[in-house]
Amino acid sequence: MIALGEPFLRPVSGRWIPREMTTAPALDANAPAGPVEPHYALLINPFYPKDANASFGKHVLTPTLALTSFAAATPKHWRVEYWDENLLDGRPPFRPMPQVVGITVHLTFAKRAFELADWYRARGSTVIFGGLHVLSCPDECAPHADALALGDGVQLWPRILLDLETNSLQPRYVATYENDYCDDPAPRRSLLRRPSFLTTTSLIATRGCHNRCGFCYLATDGLRMPYRMRHPQQVADEFKADHQPYAVFIDNNLGSRRDYLHSLCAALRPLNKIWSAAVTIDVTDDPSLIRDMALAGCTGVFIGFESLSDDNLADSHKKTPKTSDYARRVRMLHDYGIQVNGSFVLGFDRDRKDVFARTAEWIEENRLECATFHILTPYPATPLFRQMEEQGRILHRDWTLYDTGHAVFQPKHMTPHELEQGYAWIYQRLFSHASIWRRRPEDWQAIPLYLAMSYLYKRSNRFWHLLIRHHLVNPVWKPLVEMTRLRHVHYRRRLAQRESAIGAPGQVVSAGV
Ligand code: B12
Ligand code: SF4
Numbered sequence: 001m002i003a004l005g006e007p008f009l010r011p012v013s014g015r016w017i018p019r020e021m022t023t024a025p026a027l028d029a030n031a032p033a034g035p036v037e038p039h040y041a042l043l044i045n046p047f048y049p050k051d052a053n054a055s056f057g058k059h060v061l062t063p064t065l066a067l068t069s070f071a072a073a074t075p076k077h078w079r080v081e082y083w084d085e086n087l088l089d090g091r092p093p094f095r096p097m098p099q100v101v102g103i104t105v106h107l108t109f110a111k112r113a114f115e116l117a118d119w120y121r122a123r124g125s126t127v128i129f130g131g132l133h134v135l136s137c138p139d140e141c142a143p144h145a146d147a148l149a150l151g152d153g154v155q156l157w158p159r160i161l162l163d164l165e166t167n168s169l170q171p172r173y174v175a176t177y178e179n180d181y182c183d184d185p186a187p188r189r190s191l192l193r194r195p196s197f198l199t200t201t202s203l204i205a206t207r208g209c210h211n212r213c214g215f216c217y218l219a220t221d222g223l224r225m226p227y228r229m230r231h232p233q234q235v236a237d238e239f240k241a242d243h244q245p246y247a248v249f250i251d252n253n254l255g256s257r258r259d260y261l262h263s264l265c266a267a268l269r270p271l272n273k274i275w276s277a278a279v280t281i282d283v284t285d286d287p288s289l290i291r292d293m294a295l296a297g298c299t300g301v302f303i304g305f306e307s308l309s310d311d312n313l314a315d316s317h318k319k320t321p322k323t324s325d326y327a328r329r330v331r332m333l334h335d336y337g338i339q340v341n342g343s344f345v346l347g348f349d350r351d352r353k354d355v356f357a358r359t360a361e362w363i364e365e366n367r368l369e370c371a372t373f374h375i376l377t378p379y380p381a382t383p384l385f386r387q388m389e390e391q392g393r394i395l396h397r398d399w400t401l402y403d404t405g406h407a408v409f410q411p412k413h414m415t416p417h418e419l420e421q422g423y424a425w426i427y428q429r430l431f432s433h434a435s436i437w438r439r440r441p442e443d444w445q446a447i448p449l450y451l452a453m454s455y456l457y458k459r460s461n462r463f464w465h466l467l468i469r470h471h472l473v474n475p476v477w478k479p480l481v482e483m484t485r486l487r488h489v490h491y492r493r494r495l496a497q498r499e500s501a502i503g504a505p506g507q508v509v510s511a512g513v
Contacts, residue, residue, distance in 0.1 A: 133399075150173065364435055
């Protein structure tokens with residue numbers, strides 16, 4: 001039992017983090033740029049500082065689809081290059097200079113995106129911005145780009161390139177997310193540096209969510225994202241074509257439409273591969289769906305529990321089962337060999353200083369294999385931001401610190417410093433030997449692999465740094481992932497033969513994100 005005051009007994013010691021994971025590579029103001037190459041587009045995922053409390057592995061688990069999705073809609077006569085600054089290969093290339101630089105902008109790396117844009121524009125490139133921050137704060141972004149893409153890049157990118165070629169570039173392009181999702185091409189994953197990611201197969205089957213939580217980015221003004229689905233067979237084909245044993249679905253909530261998830265599982269099952277996805281806990285309303293997920297290769301789910309307080313959840317307008325029923329639902333997932341990575345938001349208005357110890361205790365009691373924590377963060381242009389602003393509780397607008405690892409508002413029942421201390425404490429507690437051991441699976445046969453994965457994922461940031469630096473993430477992890485896949489295929493065969501699955505081995509790769 002964890003004492004309620006434990007997070008505040010002593011200061012939490014800072015964890016090791018190398019400089020290149022906190023500071024973006026320098027952009028030399030005097031570097032002579034090469035000549036501009038016509039029809040060469042460089043796409044950049046800008047650097048963001050990493051949180052020493054969490055696993056570095058999270059950043060190379062699977063790539064964002066922001067750039068590869070619209071890259072697939074590039075006209076054939078354009079050469080496209082992809083640069084992810086978070087892979088620690090230094091600054092993006094500039095010899096030759098690209099004719100166009102496309103940058104994805106989120107609030108946490110907006111400052112870096114602006115630096116990059118200013119640098120390339122000063123040397124003759126045309127810079128296009130897209131992404132969430134462009135949608136929520138267009139006026140802040142506009143001075144740094146030649147054009148802004150507000151909304152779906154798959155529709156806008158070819159239009160922008162065409163206008164550029166005909167010297168008729170507009171300052172703003174707007175697209176909604178209302179077209180048929182099945183018409184989108186598959187993301188251009190061949191652009192990615194394959195050895196740098198645990199898996200390059202980030203899949204997306206749906207956009208939107210049946211919920212509208214006030215703190216979620218989906219509640220951003222101007223973002224209309226009706227629930228859209230790709231055809232299940234399209235998704236299965238993409239999975240197959242990328243030749244990886246493991247995929248991560250980056251959908252906001254793969255379980256929003258249960259009938260769809262049933263069909264998706266039917267399409268994925270024959271592949272004999274493994275995958276993880278974010279879903280809401282109400283997927284467990286339908287035990288046959290959990291069984292179908294297991295049979296289709298689901299080894300882990302990322303669940304936004306957000307809070308263990310019904311009042312916090314009601315305040316946020318999250319439609320979810322009662323928290324008193326969460327434990328039973330977690331057990332159901334475990335019974336089907338599905339690991340649970342719980343996501344928790346800390347600092348809601350009903351949270352007092354005991355929230356950290358109580359949350360850690362619940363996670364350990366229910367043996368969640370992994371947990372991710374976020375300090376409540378009011379994203380600009382959301383109802384939560386407006387509410388906090390009206391109440392005078394926003395502390396500053398330094399977006400770099402809006403990374404869910406910092407308190408950027410005045411909490412109700414603690415100081416911002418206490419909220420940050422509790423956040424650091426809960427990560428350290430969950431990554432401790434005692435906590436990893438307490439959460440071991442009940443099936444003893446599954447314990448060795450669980451321990452191996454837990455220690456590698458949670459306690460090996462120095463190792464992760466080396467792997468990232470030397471492009472060894474995929475080569476080192478692939479055998480472990482393949483072993484997990486083989487065990488899962490064996491498990492699923494037995495599950496298919498039984499009417500109900502009990503005591504399934506939890507031998508799987510964590511959802512991680
Ligand atoms: C994959 C992912 C990650 C990966 C990779 C992140 C990266 N930047 O490399 C990992 C796991 C590392 C990660 C980490 C974090 N993430 Co993240 N992540 C995602 C996730 C699940 C998918 C992103 C994606 O691929 N979307 C699909 C693409 C196709 O959609 P899109 O990005 O909107 O792009 C479309 C348009 O916006 C447009 N577009 C985008 N860029 C551009 C550029 C141009 C030039 C053009 C023309 C168009 C265009 O075209 C695209 C196609 O329509 C999203 C949630 C989600 N489902 O979107 C969260 C999300 C982006 N993450 C979020 C957060 C908060 C984080 C963290 C800060 C969390 C944490 N505490 O650790 C960290 C740190 C990263 C950071 N500082 O930004 C938030 C951002 C909230 C906000 N308002 O900014 C999101 C929305 C999750 C959420 N529900 O809150 N993340
Ligand atoms: S359930 Fe998750 S994805 Fe859906 S609106 Fe709420 S926080 Fe956003």
